[in-house]
Amino acid sequence: MVTMGNPEQTTNFWNTYRLPFPGLCDPQQRAYQTYSLPDGDIRLLAGPGILGKTFTAFFKHGVSKSIGSGLQMPGVFIIDQQGIVRYNHPYQSSADNPPNSLILQKLAAMKSVMEQPQESADIQEEDGRVQ
């Protein structure tokens, strides 16, 4: 997970939410830029349909200062072990979170493909012995 914070800010965030995965820091947003994640405008960040989620987040987590650019749009990518992008989701609004079920489905599909060549190779080997 990449944040716009420095190591101290990122560590504070990780400790607050007890996040179990690696935290990377990009205070100058170069990685965000490299992955072509744009800045949003007021319509994408707090427009109709988003305000409800924004208020819910404020009530749940409290009001605090934005880390990094408040305009920066988020994004989610799935990358396989060969370094190939298997899923990309640049947010269309600040509340455009992809469902966890979709992410898990994509990962399961990748696992299935990773296992397939070995099964296929086993079948071919077996066929070879029969012939």
Add this chain to the structure above:
Amino acid sequence: MSTQPVQPIQPARQRPSVGPQEGMPALDLQLQNKDGAKVRLSDYWQRSPIVLVFLRHFG
């Protein structure tokens, strides 16, 4: 001493509207982790598939 001007970071609204697409190679980058150590994204994806999340957060 070099007189070459430093290239400014491209303003957000001039960036391409789409990032790396499905089936394309991911862009490898070196970043600091939260402990201050330098790491590459490929350090993670070479171990197992990764979900790379670019966060917008408050805190």
